[in-house]
Amino acid sequence: MLSMEMFPGLTLGPQRIGDCFYREREAPVHIPLFPPACEAAAKALPPRLLAPPPAPVSNEAATTTPKDEVKMELENSSLWKQFSSVGTEMIITKKGRRMFPGLKLKLSGLNPSLRYILLLDIVPVDNSRYRFQGGGWQAVGAAEARLPDRVFIHPDSPATGAHWQSRTMSFHYAKLTNNTLDTQGHIILHSLHRYQPRIHVIEARDVLRWGGGQHSFVFPETQFITVTAYQNSKITELKINSNPFAKGFREDGMNSKKQRDARQKRKIAVLTETLDIVNCDPCDSTELLQQAPVTGADLQALALASLPALPETSCGFRPGDTSYQDTLVPEQSLDLGQEFMASQMSDISITLASGIQELPGSERANNTMAEAAYTSSFPAAQASSSSFPSAPLPQSSSSFPSHPASDPSDRSDPQPSIPPINYPSLLSSSPALSSTSNTPSLQQTSFTFPTPPPSSSTSPQPLLSSSSSPSSSSNNYHAVPDTISPHTSTDASFHAPSSTTCPSDLQDQVAVHSLLTQPGQQLQAGPLATDSPSDQSSAAFMYQNIVPTNPSPTLSTAQPFPCQNQPPAPVLSCSLPMHASSTSFAPPSIPPQMQNLPFSHVSPSPAHPALHLPNLTHQAQAPSLAPATAFPPSSFPYPPSTLPHPPFQPSSCLAVASSFQQSVTPAATLPPLAHNPCTSSSTPSYPAVEIGAVPPFNPAPPYRPEMVRHHPSLLPQLDPSLPPSAPNPALYPTFKSYPLRLCQDPHPSLSIPFRHLYRQQHGHSLSQGSYLEMSTRPMF
DNA sequence: TCCACTTACACATTTGAATCGT
DNA sequence: AACGATTCAAATGTGTAAGTGG
Numbered sequence: 104m105l106s107m108e109m110f111p112g113l114t115l116g117p118q119r120i121g122d123c124f125y126r127e128r129e130a131p132v133h134i135p136l137f138p139p140a141c142e143a144a145a146k147a148l149p150p151r152l153l154a155p156p157p158a159p160v161s162n163e164a165a166t167t168t169p170k171d172e173v174k175m176e177l178e179n180s181s182l183w184k185q186f187s188s189v190g191t192e193m194i195i196t197k198k199g200r201r202m203f204p205g206l207k208l209k210l211s212g213l214n215p216s217l218r219y220i221l222l223l224d225i226v227p228v229d230n231s232r233y234r235f236q237g238g239g240w241q242a243v244g245a246a247e248a249r250l251p252d253r254v255f256i257h258p259d260s261p262a263t264g265a266h267w268q269s270r271t272m273s274f275h276y277a278k279l280t281n282n283t284l285d286t287q288g289h290i291i292l293h294s295l296h297r298y299q300p301r302i303h304v305i306e307a308r309d310v311l312r313w314g315g316g317q318h319s320f321v322f323p324e325t326q327f328i329t330v331t332a333y334q335n336s337k338i339t340e341l342k343i344n345s346n347p348f349a350k351g352f353r354e355d356g357m358n359s360k361k362q363r364d365a366r367q368k369r370k371i372a373v374l375t376e377t378l379d380i381v382n383c384d385p386c387d388s389t390e391l392l393q394q395a396p397v398t399g400a401d402l403q404a405l406a407l408a409s410l411p412a413l414p415e416t417s418c419g420f421r422p423g424d425t426s427y428q429d430t431l432v433p434e435q436s437l438d439l440g441q442e443f444m445a446s447q448m449s450d451i452s453i454t455l456a457s458g459i460q461e462l463p464g465s466e467r468a469n470n471t472m473a474e475a476a477y478t479s480s481f482p483a484a485q486a487s488s489s490s491f492p493s494a495p496l497p498q499s500s501s502s503f504p505s506h507p508a509s510d511p512s513d514r515s516d517p518q519p520s521i522p523p524i525n526y527p528s529l530l531s532s533s534p535a536l537s538s539t540s541n542t543p544s545l546q547q548t549s550f551t552f553p554t555p556p557p558s559s560s561t562s563p564q565p566l567l568s569s570s571s572s573p574s575s576s577s578n579n580y581h582a583v584p585d586t587i588s589p590h591t592s593t594d595a596s597f598h599a600p601s602s603t604t605c606p607s608d609l610q611d612q613v614a615v616h617s618l619l620t621q622p623g624q625q626l627q628a629g630p631l632a633t634d635s636p637s638d639q640s641s642a643a644f645m646y647q648n649i650v651p652t653n654p655s656p657t658l659s660t661a662q663p664f665p666c667q668n669q670p671p672a673p674v675l676s677c678s679l680p681m682h683a684s685s686t687s688f689a690p691p692s693i694p695p696q697m698q699n700l701p702f703s704h705v706s707p708s709p710a711h712p713a714l715h716l717p718n719l720t721h722q723a724q725a726p727s728l729a730p731a732t733a734f735p736p737s738s739f740p741y742p743p744s745t746l747p748h749p750p751f752q753p754s755s756c757l758a759v760a761s762s763f764q765q766s767v768t769p770a771a772t773l774p775p776l777a778h779n780p781c782t783s784s785s786t787p788s789y790p791a792v793e794i795g796a797v798p799p800f801n802p803a804p805p806y807r808p809e810m811v812r813h814h815p816s817l818l819p820q821l822d823p824s825l826p827p828s829a830p831n832p833a834l835y836p837t838f839k840s841y842p843l844r845l846c847q848d849p850h851p852s853l854s855i856p857f858r859h860l861y862r863q864q865h866g867h868s869l870s871q872g873s874y875l876e877m878s879t880r881p882m883f
Numbered sequence: 884t885c886c887a888c889t890t891a892c893a894c895a896t897t898t899g900a901a902t903c904g905t
Numbered sequence: 906a907a908c909g910a911t912t913c914a915a916a917t918g919t920g921t922a923a924g925t926g927g
Contacts, residue, residue, distance in 0.1 A: 194920085197889075201918070234886090281888085294887075331888050332921090339920070348918040351894035889925075897917070904910080 172212035175302060175320040178271055179207040182345060183324040189337040190240055191327035193298075199278030199289040203346045206274040206300060206325065213264030213304070220305045221257035221267065223274045225290050228297040228326060235334035240297075250283055250291040261307040274302075281331065292329045299326045 177183065182204045183191070194200045206223065213219060227249065231242035255277040259266060280289040292298055304318040333339045343349040 203919085343920070346919065348894090348896060349920060350896080352920055886927090887925100888927100889923100891923085892921085893919100895917100895919080898915085900912100900914085902910100902912070905908085 173304060173318045174211045175304070175318070176209040176211070177207065177322045177325070178209050179204055180322065180324060183322065185345075186338065186341055187324040187326065189341060190335055191325075192330045192333055192335060192338045193279060193327045194333065195279045195281040195292055195294060195329045195331060197280060197282045197285075199280040199282075199285070199287055201275055201278055202300075202327075203342060206277075206302065206322075208272045208274075208302060208320075210264075210267045210272065210304065213268055215263060215265035215268070217264050218261040218307045219264060219267055220260040220307045221272060222260075222303040222305065223255040223257070223277055223290075223300060224252065224303070225279070225292060225298045225300045227293075228299050231297070232293075233295050233297060233328055235330075238335075240328055240334075246296055247293045250293065253288065253290045255290060267304075274300075279329065281329070294329050294331050297326060297328050299323075 186204060193202055210221075227246060229242070230246045232244045232246050233240045234243045235241075236243075255274060257272060257274065258276065259272070278287070278289040279292050280287070281292060281294050282289075283291055285291055299321060302320045304320070306316045333342070343352040
């Protein structure tokens with residue numbers, strides 16, 4: 104899964120490509136996720152439990168190896184925090200809508216000479232649907248069936264570590280849509296659901312091979328609820344003040360409330376006049392003027408506007424014309440929004456022109472300002488009902504390690520002093536992803552490749568030209584998506600159909616807690632605790648489970664799992680394997696919860712289903728939930744949860760990369776039949792691990808045993824059943840790499856090897872880029 | 884009637900081509 | 906002819922309001 108094969112030769116025809124990358128059609132979008140039994144259970148669970156955030160990785164763990172040192176900083180975290188304190192809402196439209204704020208990231212710790220691919224995926228935080236009531240978001244009912252997973256690949260990918268570290272990276276090209284039939288490659292989301300963006304840094308030894316290591320980052324403050332129209336006026340206000348494109352809606356803008364009202368009045372007046380005109384002398388403009396509304400500031404504008412129109416009216420009045428007013432209003436800028444806006448702007452510019460270097464000075468200043476603002480506002484927000492109450496927020500970055508058990512009070516703390524950078528981000532290792540992946544069965548993973556910015560002089564250099572992919576499995580291209588599939592992780596999507604076998608709420612809870620809860624958190628750790636002691640440690644938020652993932656070499660071969668006992672992560676990969684993916688892909692009907700549970704760690708212990716369940720859930724949901732926990736201020740209220748929220752520091756902007764080397768071989772890992780997560784857990788033959796392990800993104804990178812050794816704690820911990828000690832290297836055989844398959848014309852600006860990714864067969868070409876969709880396809 | 888969604892609208896920004904001057 | 910700066914128009918992004926459908 105991790106690795107993807109690319110076919111430089113573009114030998115694949117559209118049809119084939121479609122087969123390889125599109126699974127949407129295969130998976131019914133609207134099929135109920137939860138079987139009755141499971142659904143009930145899901146409803147019973149506290150929202151928080153459903154979506155626990157991934158535990159942040161401790162710095163120590165992260166720094167074990169150079170790779171571990173990889174860090175990602177959310178540069179506009181202050182802006183995000185402002186939004187999260189209110190309850191971030193993201194508009195989704197049929198045509199696709201960009202995210203605002205955008206993800207403005209700074210990477211460090213990468214090997215300058217190695218190439219990496221940056222991916223963005225957005226996974227559900229929980230299995231709930233939300234409604235804005237009483238000034239806050241309330242979970243109401245179960246989430247809709249999970250949609251096909253799509254991944255947005257940063258236009259610069261693949262690029263060297265030096266490239267990524269030399270500038271601020273932005274995913275502003277990514278668009279969100281609610282069109283389940285979207286053909287543009289946009290990320291498809293359900294409205295009124297809560298999501299968590301995740302960024303994955305995948306080592307690409309060459310174009311054909313992904314995966315020397317994977318680092319996944321989750322910034323809790325970037326969690327949001329999708330809407331088709333803003334529900335919270337505060338969010339609207341923030342967006343208007345922060346987004347340059349909404350400048351016109353500011354008070355001083357021409358599209359401000361005042362101006363709009365004025366226009367409205369004018370229109371009415373015009374219409375009235377028009378009607379009158381029919382009955383009156385067409386040439387008599389005086390009437391029109393008289394009728395025009397006259398009051399206050401509007402008067403001036405109206406008068407002016409009407410003036411030009413008058414002549415026309417006589418000869419053909421056009422009600423619609425009102426342009427003149429605009430000039431009258433002086434533009435003022437204002438406030439705090441501007442600062443954010445400025446930062447955002449810079450961000451955008453930077454991204455667009457990859458060649459352009461960011462201005463640290465100005466940005467810093469902006470950030471600082473923003474932060475200050477945030478700080479002040481943030482605490483208050485927290486105190487008040489956070490918009491994202493239900494989910495416990497994992498602390499991001501650095502804050503976690505140092506403070507294993509943070510007080511809720513921490514949230515309240517503004518953390519003013521902490522610069523975004525300082526916060527270690529939550530790390531979600533591929534495992535986390537995989538965990539979320541419980542959905543794998545249903546979802547497809549598709550990759551979106553925006554066209555690189557014209558300026559991307561900096562564009563990464565071509566990786567390998569040779570089509571020869573190391574992986575013999577060129578044929579296996581299907582698998583790739585699976586491994587990578589980001590979404591699979593979350594809960595919702597993947598629910599095992601088996602109602603009876605479905606994990607109980609308890610299971611979910613357990614799983615969630617273990618993974619999501621912060622170390623030291625008061626979480627109900629009970630069951631969860633079993634997962635791994637480490638969780639409690641600062642490292643708890645890391646997606647350790649995932650890490651181990653992969654190991655088994657067998658995977659590469661397509662054999663059945665090599666290591667069931669292995670840490671879940673590996674399993675995941677296995678389960679997801681391209682071919683196997685089919686198996687991994689639970690029938691659409693599978694309830695989300697089910698999905699979650701099974702995935703996580705089920706695999707590890709077929710023998711200990713119960714234990715596994717918890718893990719599974721964690722993995723699956725952990726990532727998503729983590730963010731929630733992290734937001735103290737967040738406005739997303741959860742229904743009262745039985746579990747205490749883990750204290751996360753909102754400030755944590757940095758996600759510590761979990762350096763996981765994963766590699767899951769798709770084929771190998773997957774059992775012939777996709778088993779339900781639920782069933783899988785129970786079924787010895789198909790270790791739950793696999794399922795759980797299937798992280799959305801497990802790049803196929805060859806799994807490195809040494810990696811596992813470096814993160815032994817993670818692996819074993821994940822699976823309760825596993826011994827705490829470091830996993831046996833043998834257990835985690837190196838992953839086989841999965842080459843990506845290139846499908847079509849390469850984008851001119853891209854290196855030859857990667858061009859294929861860009862231009863997509865599906866005809867996803869946007870003005871700003873083309874998209875490639877990749878979805879896991881079950882292989883039978 | 885309520886709610887969620889779609890669409891049209893007006894404005895602002897971005898982008899690229901065209902134009903002009905050196 | 907080449908290069909850089911400026912201008913213009915189209916494309917795109919944005920939130921709002923009205924309309925639609927369940």
